[in-house]
Amino acid sequence: MGKIAFVFPGQGAQAVGMGKDVYEALPQSRAVFEKGDEVLGFPLSKLIFEGPESELKQTVNTQPALVTASVAYLEALQHLGVTPDYVAGHSLGEYSALVAAGVLSYEDAVRLVRLRGQFMEEAVPGGQGAMAATLGADRAALTELCRSISEAGNSVELANVNCPGQIVVSGTVAGVNEVVQRVKEAGGKRAIPLEVSGPFHSSLMKEAAEQLAAELQKVTFNTPVMPVIVNVTAAPVTDPEEIRNLLVAQVFSPVLWQDSVEWLIADGVDTFVEIGSGSVLAGLIRKIDKNVKLVNINSLESAQTGW
Numbered sequence: 500m501g502k503i504a505f506v507f508p509g510q511g512a513q514a515v516g517m518g519k520d521v522y523e524a525l526p527q528s529r530a531v532f533e534k535g536d537e538v539l540g541f542p543l544s545k546l547i548f549e550g551p552e553s554e555l556k557q558t559v560n561t562q563p564a565l566v567t568a569s570v571a572y573l574e575a576l577q578h579l580g581v582t583p584d585y586v587a588g589h590s591l592g593e594y595s596a597l598v599a600a601g602v603l604s605y606e607d608a609v610r611l612v613r614l615r616g617q618f619m620e621e622a623v624p625g626g627q628g629a630m631a632a633t634l635g636a637d638r639a640a641l642t643e644l645c646r647s648i649s650e651a652g653n654s655v656e657l658a659n660v661n662c663p664g665q666i667v668v669s670g671t672v673a674g675v676n677e678v679v680q681r682v683k684e685a686g687g688k689r690a691i692p693l694e695v696s697g698p699f700h701s702s703l704m705k706e707a708a709e710q711l712a713a714e715l716q717k718v719t720f721n722t723p724v725m726p727v728i729v730n731v732t733a734a735p736v737t738d739p740e741e742i743r744n745l746l747v748a749q750v751f752s753p754v755l756w757q758d759s760v761e762w763l764i765a766d767g768v769d770t771f772v773e774i775g776s777g778s779v780l781a782g783l784i785r786k787i788d789k790n791v792k793l794v795n796i797n798s799l800e801s802a803q804t805g806w
Contacts, residue, residue, distance in 0.1 A: 501769030502584035504728075505599055506784075507569045507592035508775045509754075510699075513561050515550040517776040518568040520799035521575045522548070528571040531605060535567045538606050539613055543567060558620050558696050562591050562612035569595035569775035570605050575802035576774065583772070585735065585763055587728040589780060590659070590700070590754050591615075593746070599774075600723035602742055607718045614714050615707075619750065620696050622707035628698030629675040635664045636687030641678075644685045645670075648677045658700035659754040662786040667693070669701035700753055708750035715743050733758030756780075760787045772796060 521528035522544070532544040546555055547564045555564060569592070588596035594612050597603045603611070633641060638660065645655045645668060655674030659667035668678050668690070675698075679690040698704065720743050726735035731745045733755040760771075760783075770792040773780045781793040796802050 502763075502767045503581065503770045503772060504585040504587060504763050504768045505573075505583040505596070505772050505774055506586070506780050507588035507595035507599070508565065508773065508777060508779050509588065509590035509592040510558065510561050510565065512775060512777040512779045513555055513565055513568075514776050515552050515555055516548055517564075517797075518571045519548045521571050521802060524799050525575050527574040527577070531567060531571040531574055534606055535563060535609050538610050539563060557616075559613065559616035562594075562616035563609045565591060565775060566595050566598070566605075566609050566612050570598050570608075572774050572796050572802055573599055575799065576796055578803075581772075583725060585726055585728055585766075585768060586723075587759050587763070588730075589756055590730060590749070592775070592780075593727075593730055593749065595775065596727055597723070597742065600725055600727050602721050602723045602727065602739065603718065611711075611714060611718065615711055615750070618707035618710040619699060619704060622705075623697050623703050625696070627672060628670065628701070628703055629672045630658060630667055630669045630693040630695045630698060631675050631679050631690045632665060632667045632693060633678065633682050633685070633687045633690040635689075636666055636682055636685040638666060640685035641666055641668070641682075641687070644678065644681060645674075648674050648681075653677060654701070654703065656701050657753045658698075660757045661754075662757050662760075662783040664786070665783070667700075669698040670703065671698070700749075700751065702751050704751040708747050711750060712747045715746055728759045728763060730754040730756070730759065733762050735762075756783060757787055760784055764788055764791060770794065 586596040653674035655670030658669035682690040720739035772794045774796045
């Protein structure tokens with residue numbers, strides 16, 4: 500029997516109404532939403548269940564909302580008695596993974612990601628940063644293109660290495676626009692500007708990372724019950740202090756999602772269980788290796804029947 504990895508989605512996977520089915524059906528999942536409302540001091544659950552979508556899409560709300568929905572579905576899964584060999588999360592999803600591994604309590608995670616969202620939104624004044632998804636570009640060539648554009652004065656760098664042919668770049672508006680215009684030089688078909696509130700996972704986020712570092716110091720990090728594959732290194736980490744430091748670096752470093760999935764598959768993982776809203780990660784994983792088994796836990800039915 501192969502190994503199992505639990506994976507957790509990040510920003511962009513949110514949907515109004517996510518988690519409402521498990522909230523209504525299961526006391527343990529309802530308790531997650533209630534704790535979130537209590538910790539944050541406002542009705543996050545109402546925003547998740549009723550919207551408006553425009554408000555849910557704001558980074559400062561999206562981050563705690565997604566962690567809450569993922570942990571609520573994780574609670575719904577517990578009765579199946581499935582223990583993963585590894586956990587991983589995409590960007591923000593790394594916090595859900597850390598809750599699953601017992602490193603952070605849900606209460607600490609939801610409070611931290613609310614602040615993380617706030618710091619990230621405030622780090623760069625509106626209209627000065629941007630992100631774009633490149634399609635079909637060669638990774639090495641795109642890295643080189645970003646380096647030459649940055650050296651010419653318009654900072655831009657790789658932000659998310661999602662799967663073969665899909666890499667997101669992040670940086671100044673001018674730098675990102677130049678990549679969009681010149682993506683064919685890196686073998687890309689095209690690049691699509693993203694609707695985001697800042698240049699996430701770029702060096703422009705260093706100020707946000709410093710603010711987050713101060714908050715992370717106030718929180719207890721436990722030894723994980725299973726290894727966490729982290730975004731910054733795409734390798735397993737079990738030391739709590741190292742995890743804390745890597746969460747700081749994660750804010751301004753690329754999310755090495757493709758590398759993380761490839762590491763897991765090389766180590767014998769043949770089943771990926773995506774826990775949370777939507778199926779974004781399943782789509783990316785399928786493009787990395789179409790032979791692995793993919794399970795989506797994003798409804799009450801899927802959480803109860805499992806696989």
